[in-house]
Amino acid sequence: MSRLRRAIHGVASSYVQLAATAFYSLASVPVALHYLDTQRFGLWVVVGTLMGYLNLIDAGMTGSSLRLLVDHKDERQGGNYGSFIKTSCLVSTLQGGIILIIGLALAGTFARLLAISQPLQPEFIRLVNWQCGVVALTFTTRILGQLLYAHQRMDLNNYIGVGGLMINFAAQWVFFHFNFGVLSLALGSLFSTVLVMVFQTGACAALNLFPRTGGWGRVSGRHFVEIFNLGKDLLLISVGSQLITTSQVIIITRMLGPAEAAVWGIGLRVFNLLNQVIWRIADMSWAGFAEMLARGELARLRDRYRSLTILSISFAGWAAVSFALCNSLFVSLWTHGKIQWPVANDSLLALWMIVSAAIHCHTGMVITTKQIGFMRYVYLLEGAIFAGLSFLAIRWGGLAAIIGCSVLCDFLLTGNYGIWRISRFLGLSFREVALDWLRPMFKVLLVYLPVAALTWWLLAPASSLMRLFLHALLAGSIGLYLLLRFGIPVSFQNEILGRVPAKTVPFLKRLFHQPVG
Numbered sequence: 001m002s003r004l005r006r007a008i009h010g011v012a013s014s015y016v017q018l019a020a021t022a023f024y025s026l027a028s029v030p031v032a033l034h035y036l037d038t039q040r041f042g043l044w045v046v047v048g049t050l051m052g053y054l055n056l057i058d059a060g061m062t063g064s065s066l067r068l069l070v071d072h073k074d075e076r077q078g079g080n081y082g083s084f085i086k087t088s089c090l091v092s093t094l095q096g097g098i099i100l101i102i103g104l105a106l107a108g109t110f111a112r113l114l115a116i117s118q119p120l121q122p123e124f125i126r127l128v129n130w131q132c133g134v135v136a137l138t139f140t141t142r143i144l145g146q147l148l149y150a151h152q153r154m155d156l157n158n159y160i161g162v163g164g165l166m167i168n169f170a171a172q173w174v175f176f177h178f179n180f181g182v183l184s185l186a187l188g189s190l191f192s193t194v195l196v197m198v199f200q201t202g203a204c205a206a207l208n209l210f211p212r213t214g215g216w217g218r219v220s221g222r223h224f225v226e227i228f229n230l231g232k233d234l235l236l237i238s239v240g241s242q243l244i245t246t247s248q249v250i251i252i253t254r255m256l257g258p259a260e261a262a263v264w265g266i267g268l269r270v271f272n273l274l275n276q277v278i279w280r281i282a283d284m285s286w287a288g289f290a291e292m293l294a295r296g297e298l299a300r301l302r303d304r305y306r307s308l309t310i311l312s313i314s315f316a317g318w319a320a321v322s323f324a325l326c327n328s329l330f331v332s333l334w335t336h337g338k339i340q341w342p343v344a345n346d347s348l349l350a351l352w353m354i355v356s357a358a359i360h361c362h363t364g365m366v367i368t369t370k371q372i373g374f375m376r377y378v379y380l381l382e383g384a385i386f387a388g389l390s391f392l393a394i395r396w397g398g399l400a401a402i403i404g405c406s407v408l409c410d411f412l413l414t415g416n417y418g419i420w421r422i423s424r425f426l427g428l429s430f431r432e433v434a435l436d437w438l439r440p441m442f443k444v445l446l447v448y449l450p451v452a453a454l455t456w457w458l459l460a461p462a463s464s465l466m467r468l469f470l471h472a473l474l475a476g477s478i479g480l481y482l483l484l485r486f487g488i489p490v491s492f493q494n495e496i497l498g499r500v501p502a503k504t505v506p507f508l509k510r511l512f513h514q515p516v517g
Contacts, residue, residue, distance in 0.1 A: 014158045016158060017165075020165045025269050025273060026334065032044070035176040038259045039120060041182075042258030042262035043120060043258060046249060047127050049250055052246045054135060057098050061095065063231070063238075065084075065143075067230065067367070067370060068226060070150050071294055079216065082217040083220045085147070085211065085216075086220075093139065095139050096135070096136035103128050103133070107132075111128075114253055123181065123182055130186035137190070138193055141193075145157050147204050148209070151207070160196055167192045169188070237372070237380075239379070240376075243382075243387050244382055244386055247390070248406070255395070266334075267331055267341040270326075271353065282364055289304070292304075293369065309362070313354065314486070314488070315483065316353055316354045316356075317444050317448075318487065321350060321448055322471075323349065324452070325456065326468055344400055345399060351407050352407045358419075359410060362421065362433075365422060366418065373421070375421065378414055455474055484511055496508065
């Protein structure tokens with residue numbers, strides 16, 4: 001199977017996983033709110049964010065191991081491949097143990113630092129203890145998913161992930177029914193983590209991804225240094241990313257309380273899912289790009305990366321406008337009016353979605369080259385500036401100010417730096433990467449944005465349900481048509497025409513009548 005076919009299969013299967021994630025996210029909130037009050041649901045949102053910070057104990061080692069495993073996967077003889085796997089697994093297991101110890105020892109301290117009210121502290125502490133156990137187990141078994149990814153079998157990882165989500169949802173419901181309260185959420189995660197581990201082990205064994213008998217080698221200090229050298233750069237990026245993407249919940253909890261953190265978590269649920277949809281286009285390509293780098297296929301890499309970035313940004317533009325049309329209406333209907341989410345917030349989130357799509361492509365490519373350079377400090381600087389600005393801005397601007405700070409910091413720091421690094425790596429001008437690659441998205445938005453605004457205004461008197469339906473219909477018809485017509489790079493158009501059934505070619509040629517350059 002070619003790289004392109006594996007990447008396409010990986011993207012397609014990732015969207016199956018995202019559909020399952022969407023079902024889980026959308027269905028689990030009403031179920032949780034049925035059994036829990038807003039304060040206790042807010043505890044789960046806060047614990048999820050806290051686990052993100054504890055994951056920083058990973059110190060970039062997982063990303064480093066994942067990238068380096070691609071370089072070693074062709075070295076199946078002599079024990080080097082097996083030695084690298086053993087070393088990586090040992091590092092992850094030790095890190096998981098540290099997380100478990102921290103969770104057991106410091107849960108009470110976390111409750112006080114986050115100003116959790118006294119009546120909720122016992123539940124918060126138990127939830128932290130159990131969830132740290134789940135995270136520790138996840139660390140121990142990460143090598144299984146890394147093996148599948150390195151060998152470009154992301155499709156199996158994705159399908160196994162779908163099964164894990166379904167098991168998680170079912171287990172949570174059962175535990176809720178038997179009055180385990182907010183702890184049901186952690187217990188559901190534990191059940192799904194164990195079963196995902198079993199399925200990944202079976203997949204790796206069936207595909208012969210483990211070293212052959214006698215080829216495992218030994219834990220190697222050389223491999224540890226190799227992992228550590230790349231991981232230390234990724235650590236600073238992880239710290240900065242954590243501050244940029246998840247510190248909002250910590251700030252909101254501290255300044256406004258868990259209930260407002262729950263509003264934030266619900267209001268951004270669809271936003272986060274859409275970001276995953278957009279980012280998966282690139283995420284399923286990194287293993288193939290790493291293989292091109294390892295084999296010196298630089299010209300092909302440049303063409304593929306340009307097309308992928310244009311497609312991702314155009315997709316983000318369509319998704320951003322569609323999101324702004326629908327999200328506030330959806331949140332109100334989804335929560336039966338318990339949560340009201342202002343449409344002004346959605347407009348800011350739409351802008352953030354587009355900026356994040358470009359950043360994800362550019363910085364992800366820099367990481368794939370293993371030449372991190374000064375980017376590790378840029379992420380850390382942005383995270384620190386964002387956290388400081390947000391603490392000041394939330395006092396007068398509330399949640400909208402938090403979003404505005406995120407957009408501003410992303411655009412000025414990691415956004416511009418990522419464009420500069422990619423332009424240097426590919427030998428292109430800053431202007432070409434920063435502006436020319438955005439032209440297809442602007443063509444899509446030139447028509448779609450005014451039509452969306454007019455539709456919003458005309459349908460304002462209608463009921464929320466009717467408006468949501470008609471807005472979604474607009475996004476899936478006119479909006480999607482504009483994306484397909486103007487947002488797909490010509491190289492991808494030609495590949496699509498060469499791979500689809502012959503009967504569909506005339507229709508697609510009409511759709512691609514004015515291809516982008």
